Amino acid sequence: MKNIILILVLTLLSFESYAQQQYEVKVITSVESIVPNGLGRSRLISANEQRDYQDFTSTQTDDDNTRNKSKRKDIRVKDFEETKLLNFYNIGGIRFQNIAANDAVIESKINAMLAEGWDLAFVTSAVESDAGDKDGQGIFITRYIFRRPVQN
Structure with missing residues (x-):
């Protein structure tokens, strides 16, 4: 009986410390061109500066219109x-070697992030593709969202 109570108390304490865990987040974005004839640009982007979203946020209600001056x-x-x-x-169309090369570069970046203590938390992607004969534009974008515990 004492063992069950001890296990229950330890379990509750571990959940409490887990719930209080704070994380820092890092977003890496890949932008891969789907423009025909190789005319687009493809990159893996990672910001080194931080921004506070509140500096660029305004509040709008029926009674109040608070504009952000930024x-x-x-x-x-x-x-x-x-x-x-x-x-x-x-020029020849879709190039599977290019896709494999991009995968290798992105994999290398993910492995580097994991080695730095980051965990890959979420991945989300979207595409804006060719909308017809006269469009000829498009990108495939993927956001890799990493997190790691904040060091106190």
Whole structure:
């Protein structure tokens, strides 16, 4: 009976410390061109600067309209890491070697992040593809969201 109570208390304490765990988050974004003939640009992007979203947020209600005075140029990040990737297409069409090469580069970045103590928490992707004969534009974007415990 004492063992059961001890296990229960230890379990509850571990859940409490887990719930209080704080994390820092890092977002890595891959942008891969799906523009025909290899004309697009593909990159793996990682910001080295931080921004506080509250500096760029305003509140709008029926009674109050609080405008944020910051400008779009204040959001811009000039200190970032840019890794070249290959485009999905070349003159001959889709290039599977380019996709495999991009996978290898992205895998290398993920492995480096894991080695630095980051955990891959979420991955989300989207595509804006060719919308017809006259479009000829498109990107495939993937966001890799990492987290690691904040060191106190």
